[in-house]
Amino acid sequence: MSVQTEINLSQVVVRQSQKWQQLALGLLCMASISSPQYVWTLLTKPLLARLDVHLPVLQVTFSLLIIFQTFLSPLQGKLIDRFGAQRFIGIGTLLTGASWIGAAYSQSIWSLYLLYGVVGGLGTGIVYIGVVGQVMRWFPQQRGFAAGMVAAGYGMGAIITTLPIANSLASHGLTQTLVEFGVGFALVGWFASRGLRPAPNTDPIPSATLTTGRHYTPSKMLKHPLFWLLFFMMACMSTSGLMVTSQLAGFASEVGVSQVVIWGMAALPLAMSLDRLTNGLTRPLFGWVSDRIGRENTMFVAFALEAAAMTLWLTFRHDPLLFIVLSGVVFLGWGEIFSLFPATLTDTFGSQHATSNYGWLYMSQGVGSILGGPLAALLYQTSHGWVPVFSVAIGLDILTALLAVVILKPWRKRFLQH
Template sequence: MSVQTDVSLNSIHIRSAQKWQQLALGLLCMASISSPQYVWTLLTKPFLERLDVHLPLLQVTFSLLIIFQTFLSPLQGKLIDRFGARRLIGFGTLFTGASWMGAAYSHSLWSLYMLYGVVGGIGTGIVYIGIVGQVVRWFPAQRGFAAGMVAAGYGMGAIVTTLPISVSLSHYGLTSTLLIFGVGFAALGGLASRGLRDAPSVSSVISHQACVERHYASSQMLKQPLFWLLFFMMACMSTSGLMVTSQLASFAADVGVGQVLIWGMAALPLAMSLDRLTNGLTRPLFGWVSDRIGRENTMFVAFILEAGAMSLWLTFRHDPLLFILLSGVVFLGWGEIFSLFPATLTDTFGSQHAASNYGWLYMSQGVGSILGGPLAALLYQASHGWVPVFSLAIGLDILTALLAIAVLKPWRQRFISR
């Protein structure tokens, strides 16, 4: 009996070490695909000079990247579940690197659309969905924290590359920069993906208070109204956050604080730097909290936090220091959707089809990307003020917080117990 106990404890220790290794590899894979989205703004001016086109036409490239990253995610998740994470995620990282290498030699708008937008979107989508699916399987008792960590890796990975890419563009030009970093992304992501392993199979999936004994395939999950409630809630939060964050520069300029110096730095770039930090920090932070107090309770706290921060942000918008600090709190209350919703989904519908199931839910982020920015711009143009924009965003936050605590929580408890 003692020998069996020692063997069992040793197996548990090995498995525990493996899951942290898998998390680290997932972070590297996420970091290797973050720059196409977050560093695009540095590439717009060089591409405008090369292609001699207007900015709206060039920005279609970025839209294509987001569309193919989000709206193909159900198919990408299904392929990952079918052929295995290591192989597909490896292909995804190579696609992402190849999109930059191909874009280096793009001298027409259509080739840039296809290479940077379509190929890059497919690559980043495969890796994002695949890595989230991996970690929620490896961390059944810490899903919120694990999903938040890799989501933070995607959100904050570009912090490491932004300055080097900026310096490289000024010294070596667009072609060399895209080639060098494209090769680097493919190499980093490809090597990290080689170490990915399938999580041990489990007979049940641990959540905060209950175990799910059934693993739903996507076709079964899509028939459940509970899934569509989650989809609606995530779409609301995505739309709310992007309504305000996408208009940050315009908002700062209109209220007259964008170029005011705070601690020797203009308020707008300082706010953007703080926002990127808090947007990354909130994902593992609130994910960790949700592992302890429950998903819906954490949603209520986080979404009300964003609503309150937005209200104060609008009220004190003419104060440069408060503008910076409150913008950071707004992002702190928004970015956690990328840890709370995948963890809640897997808790509810099981881990066996985690990648393909999250692919369907992740489409709600695409809905928010399409609605958020244009909706805010239309409201601002119609009203010539920011109060209607913030009011709608705050209303969506409060609605989603109430749905989480009053509808989702009891509904999900009944669903799991049944």
């Protein structure tokens, strides 16, 4: 074996080791910012008592969090592409922790909007966009899996914190809980971000699903109708999922299962823990599946699964055990959008501007937050029931599943061929 061959093999081994290290650090960064969204439903009751406002008014905070996490992501992605991920992701983790510390002392709804919603949204958005773009470059042949793994950190990170936060709220109150966990989020995320490094400039190996030699800038991508189809589809799925995420506690309380004890635990915290697990597992799972059977085929299976599970969930909502199990299946069919859509986008429009491009697509999550948060609460108040709310969510799931195989699949195939 020649010296040059040995050097090349050594470089390959080092690069393989580095990419898995980057994936692990990205996952930690994601886990440190997951609680502001996924534990929000636990905070609504103490915040309503403190601020003396109605639920739709309070839910604007949740919408602001998602809006500022998503609608500024194109700018955040452009800055990260230009100046590097490490610095900006570190800043994002500190902003996320600071948002909880500031919210701990909020005595008005407006200060909560600013601190929890705006500051928290900015912080989580920087980290999310930066980490996804980072791993898309490090894993050109496993984009679905890699995007799913770091997205799992965002979905599953709250598994670690859901029960401790619930217990802390009961024993120590709102202020101390937000301060202690805010400090913890900032420290974990900051130290993990220090190890992030830029990916080597390598072109992906040609395959049936990856584009090569085709790197669209955001301005060129935005002119193509195929991007807007992906945007619409992700907005539909975001709306459906966020309807459930933001209203889960109210739904459980209304149907009388939130405090029912199952296996020694109250049904609501147990359901939320299972939801975090399935919401995290589905991202690398369906991402890995999509690397093998295709993005659109996987979308159809996953979105149809959520529609079926949500229908059964609504039908058997008064059974505590089925409530818990089916809520987990619902999240199993939803969380994979955060691996399937970025992988599909980068496959289609190239990896050179992956962070900036995904920043534009990620805005669809903000559209979903507007519909899935306060409007879902208003729909419930108007109709005095959960059937209309869930019917809308189920309809969106079915529509998006059909769009994936009927419209997106043949259209993207023609696009890649030409």
